[in-house]
Amino acid sequence: xxxxxxxxxxxxxxxxxxxxxxxxxxxxxxxxxxxxxxxxxxxxxxxxxxxxxxxxxxxxxxxxxxxxxxxxxxxxxxxxxxxxxxxxxxxxxxxxxxxxxxxxxxxxxxxxxxxxxxxxxxxxxxxxxxxxxxxxxxxxxxxxxxxxxxxxxxxxxxxxxxxxxxxxxxxxxxxxxxxxxxxxxxxxxxxxxxxxxxxxxxxxxxxxxxxxxxxxxxxxxxxxxxxxxxxxxxxxxxxxxxxxxxxxxxxxxxxxxxxxxxxxxxxxxxxxxxxxxxx
Amino acid sequence: xxxxxxxxxxxxxxxxxxxxxxxxxxxxxxxxxxxxxxxxxxxxxxxxxxxxxxxxxxxxxxxxxxxxxxxxxxxxxxxxxxxxxxxxxxxxxxxxxxxxxxxxxxxxxxxxxxxxxxxxxxxxxxxxxxxxxxxxxxxxxxxxxxxxxxxxxxxxxxxxxxxxxxxxxxxxxxxxxxxxxxxxxxxxxxxxxxxxxxxxxxxxxxxxxxxxxxxxxxxxxxxxxxxxxxxxxxxxxxxxxxxxxxxxxxxxxxxxxxxxxxxxxxxxxxxxxxxxxxxxxxxxxxx
Numbered sequence: 023x024x025x026x027x028x029x030x031x032x033x034x035x036x037x038x039x040x041x042x043x044x045x046x047x048x049x050x051x052x053x054x055x056x057x058x059x060x061x062x063x064x065x066x067x068x069x070x071x072x073x074x075x076x077x078x079x080x081x082x083x084x085x086x087x088x089x090x091x092x093x094x095x096x097x098x099x100x101x102x103x104x105x106x107x108x109x110x111x112x113x114x115x116x117x118x119x120x121x122x123x124x125x126x127x128x129x130x131x132x133x134x135x136x137x138x139x140x141x142x143x144x145x146x147x148x149x150x151x152x153x154x155x156x157x158x159x160x161x162x163x164x165x166x167x168x169x170x171x172x173x174x175x176x177x178x179x180x181x182x183x184x185x186x187x188x189x190x191x192x193x194x195x196x197x198x199x200x201x202x203x204x205x206x207x208x209x210x211x212x213x214x215x216x217x218x219x220x221x222x223x224x225x226x227x228x229x230x231x232x233x234x235x236x237x238x239x240x241x242x243x244x245x246x247x248x249x250x251x252x253x254x255x256x257x258x259x260x261x262x263x264x265x266x267x268x269x270x271x272x273x274x275x276x277x278x279x280x281x282x283x284x285x286x287x288x289x290x291x292x293x294x295x296x297x298x299x300x301x
Numbered sequence: 302x303x304x305x306x307x308x309x310x311x312x313x314x315x316x317x318x319x320x321x322x323x324x325x326x327x328x329x330x331x332x333x334x335x336x337x338x339x340x341x342x343x344x345x346x347x348x349x350x351x352x353x354x355x356x357x358x359x360x361x362x363x364x365x366x367x368x369x370x371x372x373x374x375x376x377x378x379x380x381x382x383x384x385x386x387x388x389x390x391x392x393x394x395x396x397x398x399x400x401x402x403x404x405x406x407x408x409x410x411x412x413x414x415x416x417x418x419x420x421x422x423x424x425x426x427x428x429x430x431x432x433x434x435x436x437x438x439x440x441x442x443x444x445x446x447x448x449x450x451x452x453x454x455x456x457x458x459x460x461x462x463x464x465x466x467x468x469x470x471x472x473x474x475x476x477x478x479x480x481x482x483x484x485x486x487x488x489x490x491x492x493x494x495x496x497x498x499x500x501x502x503x504x505x506x507x508x509x510x511x512x513x514x515x516x517x518x519x520x521x522x523x524x525x526x527x528x529x530x531x532x533x534x535x536x537x538x539x540x541x542x543x544x545x546x547x548x549x550x551x552x553x554x555x556x557x558x559x560x561x562x563x564x565x566x567x568x569x570x571x572x573x574x575x576x577x578x579x580x581x582x583x584x585x586x587x588x
Contacts, residue, residue, distance in 0.1 A: 043406060149504065149533075150381075152338045230376075231410070
């Protein structure tokens with residue numbers, strides 16, 4: 023474990039739906055310290071945040087909203103700490119879903135969630151073990167025989183994961199798509215990652231040892247250093263959520279190649295006294 | 302009662318006869334190699350608390366040991382999913398597997414389906430909370446088909462498995478039974494499954510009462526009649542006695558196959574079975 027603390031801690035969002043037991047069992051098996059958050063205020067101190075989900079998009083978002091999670095998760099994501107969505111939890115990260123009408127998501131990732139295309143011989147929901155692979159455009163020369171690091175580090179293309187879903191995300195940014203699964207003629211978005219925000223459509227907690235290794239990768243992830251440092255060093259500033267969100271929005275909207283250095287630099291130049299309420 | 306008693310019950314006969322056409326597969330619509338989920342191998346654990354048991358035609362039970370121990374071993378040996386069936390639950394009208402589910406879910410990281418005596422949305426809630434991913438419903442759905450709709454609205458169709466015990470009553474004709482093949486329902490299996498899917502079942506657990514426990518092969522005509530004709534996955538159960546039998550079930554349109562005696566008697570394990578299937582060209586998942 024490369025984490026500074028021997029026991030990685032993770033906060034799991036409990037919005038009253040979904041089967042948290044499976045996720046809890048998997049996290050427990052991996053030795054993580056698990057906290058459950060039933061309202062938005064409870065997540066701001068989390069080291070990493072897991073957003074599970076089973077059920078319908080609109081109901082789930084309504085629950086997230088009523089418990090104050092929508093703004094809280096967005097603010098958490100802006101701190102640069104790792105956020106992972108599973109299944110419906112991944113779909114929440116996008117802008118909209120077309121499941122039973124059109125409903126707004128968390129808009130942390132660009133794109134929409136649409137119904138899987140049906141075709142002869144193709145059964146929907148997409149249930150069962152399906153193989154994941156990088157997108158065709160990503161040639162082997164580009165990333166080698168394995169997935170790039172991050173959430174899928176150590177997972178071989180062709181590994182099978184357990185899927186249960188009828189809707190799938192269509193991300194705007196193709197480079198956010200880490201892995202897809204073939205379903206009929208469709209390429210189903212299987213895993214996404216953009217900076218500290220990631221998700222998988224399959225259930226890693228139900229995908230055997232390889233699935234567990236994906237969760238383990240998430241547990242080893244550390245916060246985006248620059249932003250996290252600011253929060254540690256300037257807690258007073260970080261309590262001013264609207265200020266920090268404006269700054270971060272500006273920083274994060276930059277071209278991603280410039281982003282890391284710009285983010286750190288801009289934060290260090292903030293016109294706030296760094297010593298204020300220093301811990 | 303034995304499958305050989307009926308002229309149409311020998312699996313070898315089913316394999317030989319071009320029953321697909323008879324059963325209504327559209328002419329010329331050969332099944333292309335499907336790009337989608339891998340064929341699933343699912344150890345089936347019939348449980349009469351606190352024991353794992355195995356019968357023949359769902360009767361004449363023999364104690365096989367501790368279900369939790371078997372379940373964990375099957376997971377470690379590469380099972381794609383596990384199926385727990387409380388086989389006396391309907392008699393006592395309750396499912397007693399929540400404890401077992403809870404105990405094993407902490408060390409089994411593949412989907413877990415629980416069957417037997419599930420009668421209400423509350424029952425389902427209890428089992429899901431204990432760690433189950435899906436529930437399979439037979440008797441209660443026959444009595445009150447609306448339960449399938451209610452359950453799928455609350456938990457999603459993927460969570461609701463319609464369990465059907467099919468007993469051959471004539472050539473190409475099966476009747477749905479309940480209570481481990483003891484009680485007739487008067488419902489035609491094909492019709493009942495169609496209705497069940499319309500009402501919200503997201504998967505079918507199709508058990509052949511005739512083939513169950515015989516280890517003489519699946520009722521392939523039954524799988525032909527259902528497998529590719531419903532828009533949801535079909536798990537065939539009953540009769541697995543060799544890797545070839547399991548392969549036949551997949552070839553005839555099963556999306557998953559439940560295996561009991563073959564595993565419990567250690568003739569094969571999930572991994573060795575899947576290796577045989579892979580050698581035979583099936584795209585099973587080898588972990």
